[in-house]
Amino acid sequence: MQSSSSQSRIERQHAERTPLQERAANDQFDREPLQRPHGIKVTYRRMRFQFEAGFPRYWVEGSAFKSLFWTQLSTAFQPGEKFFIDSARALKDEIHDPALLEEIAEFCRQEGHHTAQHIKFDRVNEAMGVDIAGCRKRYMWILNRARERLTPMQMLAATCALEHFTSAFADQYFNTPELFEGADPRVEALWAWHAVEEAEHRATCYDIYRQLDGSYFDRIDTLIGAWTMIIGCAVINTLVLLKRDKRLFTLDTLAGLNYLFGVRGLITRLAPTFVRYLHPNFHPWTAVDASYIARWLRDNSQYFEDASLSDDQPESP
Ligand SMILES: [Fe+2]
Numbered sequence: 001m002q003s004s005s006s007q008s009r010i011e012r013q014h015a016e017r018t019p020l021q022e023r024a025a026n027d028q029f030d031r032e033p034l035q036r037p038h039g040i041k042v043t044y045r046r047m048r049f050q051f052e053a054g055f056p057r058y059w060v061e062g063s064a065f066k067s068l069f070w071t072q073l074s075t076a077f078q079p080g081e082k083f084f085i086d087s088a089r090a091l092k093d094e095i096h097d098p099a100l101l102e103e104i105a106e107f108c109r110q111e112g113h114h115t116a117q118h119i120k121f122d123r124v125n126e127a128m129g130v131d132i133a134g135c136r137k138r139y140m141w142i143l144n145r146a147r148e149r150l151t152p153m154q155m156l157a158a159t160c161a162l163e164h165f166t167s168a169f170a171d172q173y174f175n176t177p178e179l180f181e182g183a184d185p186r187v188e189a190l191w192a193w194h195a196v197e198e199a200e201h202r203a204t205c206y207d208i209y210r211q212l213d214g215s216y217f218d219r220i221d222t223l224i225g226a227w228t229m230i231i232g233c234a235v236i237n238t239l240v241l242l243k244r245d246k247r248l249f250t251l252d253t254l255a256g257l258n259y260l261f262g263v264r265g266l267i268t269r270l271a272p273t274f275v276r277y278l279h280p281n282f283h284p285w286t287a288v289d290a291s292y293i294a295r296w297l298r299d300n301s302q303y304f305e306d307a308s309l310s311d312d313q314p315e316s317p
């Protein structure tokens with residue numbers, strides 16, 4: 001049984017506001033309107049793709065390296081997007097901006113639906129004998145270590161860094177069409193839709209972090225850690241899958257490493273985006289041309305689904 005003094009101490013602690021809650025309640029932080037380009041509204045859309053009917057194991061141009069690189073990346077989304085949703089939800093009660101709260105709700109639903117669709121994609125790969133469980137386990141191991149070590153604000157900072165990574169991938173995806181040249185169109189549609197929505201919600205977590213006055217040091221520290229983690233894990237997973245397929249020591253692997261790290265490689269081209277994030281006044285929507293979002297949505301309505309036809313349930317905040 002608790003003594004009356006410890007009971008009143010607990011009651012006092014419950015009654016006390018955290019500094020963030022105090023500041024929010026007093027409306028002392030700078031609550032600028034959300035910076036969003038005209039026409040951008042984070043929106044949950046239910047989708048139905050055709051990749052479940054099957055596709056080749058090497059679905060990008062017949063290249064084992066390119067295909068398995070994207071295939072293994074898909075396994076990051078189940079643990080990764082859960083991490084993002086949990087980070088946003090953990091701090092959303094500190095947010096009092098109705099526009100941002102509405103965006104957080106749509107963000108969580110979008111990420112939940114991305115995971116549901118990627119799990120379907122992963123299952124087809126698993127049925128073809130790709131070691132999906134092993135790849136996912138490596139991403140999960142890293143993200144679980146991060147959960148154990150980071151405070152809620154640092155977890156959010158890591159989410160901002162990874163959202164910056166996914167939206168940078170999205171920009172590249174649409175601005176460098178040769179990256180997916182020769183990809184199976186049934187699979188390509190999944191990645192294009194995911195890229196569109198990553199671009200669309202690029203600033204949601206960042207604006208939570210900003211409105212809660214997150215530290216610059218944590219933002220940069222987690223950028224370095226998160227990007228190293230995801231690139232490192234992606235490369236290891238790809239090499240492990242290639243080895244299992246007895247395709248590791250081939251010219252395709254050399255070309256694949258060039259595809260990632262060459263002068264015009266996918267990862268190399270992320271360098272300016274990485275540097276941009278270091279600026280103290282960085283905002284995800286500054287100097288970004290995301291007109292491809294509206295274009296893709298306009299031209300691909302065949303993938304939008306009536307909610308009543310769907311067989312998976314989205315995450316909701
Ligand atoms: Fe996503």
Ligand SMILES: [Fe+2]
Pocket residue numbers: 084111163166198201
């Ligand atoms: Fe995202």
